[in-house]
Amino acid sequence: MGYLGIFFSITGSLGLFLYGMKVMGDGLQQAAGQRMQKALAFMTGNRLSAVLTGLGVTAVIQSSSATTVMVVSFVNAGLLTLKQAIGVIMGANIGTTITAWIVSLIGFSFKISALAFPAVGIGFVMSAMKWKHKDWGVSLLGFGLLFMGLDFLTKSMPSLSTETLAFINIFSDRGFMSILLGTSMGLGITLIIHSSSAATAIFLTLAHQGTINYEMAAAMILGANIGTTIDAALAAIGAKPAAKQAALVHVLFNVIGTIWALVFFRQLLALVDIVTPGTEITNHLAMLHTVFNTVNTLFFFPFVNQFAALVKKIIKDKGVSAEQKHYKLSYTSATFQNTPELNIYRANNEIREMAGIVSSMYGRISGVLDTLKDSPEQEKAVEELTAELRDKEIYADEMREELTHFLMECARQMLNQRSERRISRLLRIVADLENMTDDCYTASLLLERSVKKDLVFKGESMKALVPYTGLVGEFLNFVQTRLGRILTPEESEQAALAEGRINKERNKLRKYGRKRIEAGENVKTELLFIDFIRHLEQLGDYCYHISFALAHLED
Numbered sequence: 001m002g003y004l005g006i007f008f009s010i011t012g013s014l015g016l017f018l019y020g021m022k023v024m025g026d027g028l029q030q031a032a033g034q035r036m037q038k039a040l041a042f043m044t045g046n047r048l049s050a051v052l053t054g055l056g057v058t059a060v061i062q063s064s065s066a067t068t069v070m071v072v073s074f075v076n077a078g079l080l081t082l083k084q085a086i087g088v089i090m091g092a093n094i095g096t097t098i099t100a101w102i103v104s105l106i107g108f109s110f111k112i113s114a115l116a117f118p119a120v121g122i123g124f125v126m127s128a129m130k131w132k133h134k135d136w137g138v139s140l141l142g143f144g145l146l147f148m149g150l151d152f153l154t155k156s157m158p159s160l161s162t163e164t165l166a167f168i169n170i171f172s173d174r175g176f177m178s179i180l181l182g183t184s185m186g187l188g189i190t191l192i193i194h195s196s197s198a199a200t201a202i203f204l205t206l207a208h209q210g211t212i213n214y215e216m217a218a219a220m221i222l223g224a225n226i227g228t229t230i231d232a233a234l235a236a237i238g239a240k241p242a243a244k245q246a247a248l249v250h251v252l253f254n255v256i257g258t259i260w261a262l263v264f265f266r267q268l269l270a271l272v273d274i275v276t277p278g279t280e281i282t283n284h285l286a287m288l289h290t291v292f293n294t295v296n297t298l299f300f301f302p303f304v305n306q307f308a309a310l311v312k313k314i315i316k317d318k319g320v321s322a323e324q325k326h327y328k329l330s331y332t333s334a335t336f337q338n339t340p341e342l343n344i345y346r347a348n349n350e351i352r353e354m355a356g357i358v359s360s361m362y363g364r365i366s367g368v369l370d371t372l373k374d375s376p377e378q379e380k381a382v383e384e385l386t387a388e389l390r391d392k393e394i395y396a397d398e399m400r401e402e403l404t405h406f407l408m409e410c411a412r413q414m415l416n417q418r419s420e421r422r423i424s425r426l427l428r429i430v431a432d433l434e435n436m437t438d439d440c441y442t443a444s445l446l447l448e449r450s451v452k453k454d455l456v457f458k459g460e461s462m463k464a465l466v467p468y469t470g471l472v473g474e475f476l477n478f479v480q481t482r483l484g485r486i487l488t489p490e491e492s493e494q495a496a497l498a499e500g501r502i503n504k505e506r507n508k509l510r511k512y513g514r515k516r517i518e519a520g521e522n523v524k525t526e527l528l529f530i531d532f533i534r535h536l537e538q539l540g541d542y543c544y545h546i547s548f549a550l551a552h553l554e555d
Contacts, residue, residue: 010153017149018198024142027127027135047087047304051297054091057342064096065194065231068250070342072235076243079349082308085246089253090300093225093293097286099197100204100221104286107147107201108208116151119144153205179265182216183258186223196228200289204282214281218269218288222261225254225292241317248311257296268292327398329406343410344419347403347426348484354399354433355480361389361440362476362539366469368447382448389444396437403430418554425549429483432542432549439535439542446532450525464512465533468505472536475502475543479550487551495547502540509533 058067071088074080080088106115119140126137190199200221207217229251236247261268269288276287300307329350368385375381404427411423475498482491513530517523 013149013152013155014193014198014202015149017146017153017201018193018195020142020144020146020149022142024139024146027137027139027142047083047301050084050087051091051094051301054088054093055095056091057088058092058095059098061342064092064196065228067092067095068229068232068247069235070346072232072239072243072246072250074346075246076236076239078242079346080246082242082245082249082311083304086249086253086300086304086307089246089250090297093254094290094297096197096228097290097293100200100286100289103201103204104280104282107204108280108282116144116147120148153202176265178216179219179262182212182219183223183226183262186220187227188223189220190224190227191230194231196224199224199227200285204285207281207285214284215265215269217281217285219262219265221285221289222258222292226251226258229254241315245308245311245315248315249307252307252311253296253300257292257299260299261292261296327395327402329399329402343406344422344426347407347410350399350403350406351426351429351433352480352483354396354403354430355483357392357396357399358433358436358440359476359480361392361437362473364388365440365443365447366473368444369465369469372447372451378451382444382451386441386444386448389441393437393441396434400430400434422553425553429546429549432545436539436542439538443532443535446528446535450528450532453524464509468502468509468533469536471498471502471505472539472543474498475540479543479546482550483546485550486553487547489551492547492551495544495551499540499544502537506533506537506540 054067054071058064061067068089071080071085071092075082075085121144123137123139123141123144127134127141129137186199186203189202190196193199203212203217203220203224206212207214212220229247232247232250236244239247268291272284272288272291275291276284364385368381372378372381407423407427407430411420475495478495478498487495510530510533513526513533517526
């Protein structure tokens with residue numbers, strides 16, 4: 001086989017391996033989507049929980065690059081602090097070693113076709129059936145494709161003669177120079193294929209075939225740990241300083257770790273040989289990958305605060321520029337492995353922020369209503385209210401547009417049916433929240449008009465509004481505190497009762513306004529009063545719509 005044939009054979013084998021890894025990761029994401037979102041909520045605890053979360057999520061999606069890219073985007077969105085991000089990144093580096101163990105323990109210990117072909121067949125049948133375990137079928141299909149790719153990769157390697165890779169053998173016995181060469185090659189290959197897991201599989205295969213020796217393969221694996229930081233660095237381009245700091249954490253963590261591993265290279269290999277039974281080189285290399293990342297995490301773990309302070313000194317937060325005041329939400333994924341389920345979690349948090357804007361707008365309206373009667377500068381108060389709510393309403397419009405694009409991008413990815421239904425409901429919730437900001441802003445305009453045209457609501461009217469505004473505020477708080485989860489039947493009943501009470505109070509206020517018109521009060525003032533309560537009542541309607549969507553997130 002000529003050089004071109006060898007190239008295409010290896011490229012095709014690697015492509016099948018990468019595709020299998022992606023399909024397996026996507027299937028596991030779909031099967032464990034809700035659990036992953038709970039794990040991500042768990043990581044907001046202490047640093048140990050953050051490490052465990054990074055380890056678990058990476059083990060599921062089979063890509064430390066994807067995990068760290070999402071961490072960078074979460075920090076950029078303000079969903080994670082830098083200290084929490086450091087813990088998750090540490091855990092992700094340990095979690096990525098799972099792939100090396102799968103390849104080492106299964107890929108070279110059994111006849112691969114005996115595992116791969118049944119896995120593809122059974123996985124395909126399971127994924128084609130309409131049943132609750134369809135997602136596990138997708139992951140099993142990916143598992144089979146992964147090992148088919150590994151099988152083809154293994155068969156391609158023998159055709160690489162000693163002469164073909166003579167340049168490697170020349171440097172394989174030159175002491176520390178050989179180690180540096182191997183590290184550089186591992187770095188370069190990982191930068192090209194954007195997957196340290198796939199690069200490690202290649203190095204394991206080369207070592208298994210005897211093409212490279214133990215030390216060279218170990219050095220390549222260390223180099224791959226630096227190369228895997230490229231995706232997080234790319235994701236931080238154009239992001240906020242906090243996101244750039246998180247990306248720098250990943251780079252420094254892996255670079256510093258690789259440096260100490262190279263300094264104590266012989267001792268590290270000796271430790272690996274002690275803790276690894278047997279003589280199979282692939283098992284020793286998988287253990288090296290695990291020991292290196294575990295020891296590196298244990299080394300940095302006590303110094304999270306100092307590490308965070310260091311990156312903040314290197315990349316300083318200069319505050320928010322005028323351009324950054326506009327809302328932006330970009331769909332972020334690693335170059336190789338996508339993470340739609342984690343992006344849905346991110347969207348949920350952004351929606352909670354949007355609900356917070358609605359609450360703040362309504363709170364300002366309620367506050368002005370309470371003090372307007374006794375305020376010596378009524379016109380100034382309503383002008384400030386309108387200006388503030390106009391800015392927030394514009395920001396909410398931007399949020400709706402960005403969140404809609406974001407969720408539609410999530411929907412284009414491979415998702416399970418539960419997540420697809422959830423996205424549909426979330427789109428409806430986003431639209432309702434934006435409509436609520438419109439009503440809040442319109443209500444502020446009505447208040448401004450009432451003051452400037454001397455149509456201020458009388459004391460009796462203001463007194464009658466108090467219980468009504470209180471009911472709407474309570475319902476809004478009820479919805480805001482439950483966003484992101486499914487309502488229980490009891491909570492759904494509470495929402496229905498709240499909607500009924502608001503409607504009942506609205507009807508009373510309408511009758512009150514009509515009676516005042518009949519009694520000879522200013523018609524314009526009373527019509528303005530009725531229009532005002534109508535917009536507040538619509539807030540209650542939207543709250544009920546959102547409650548219904550939350551109760552049926554996965555129906």
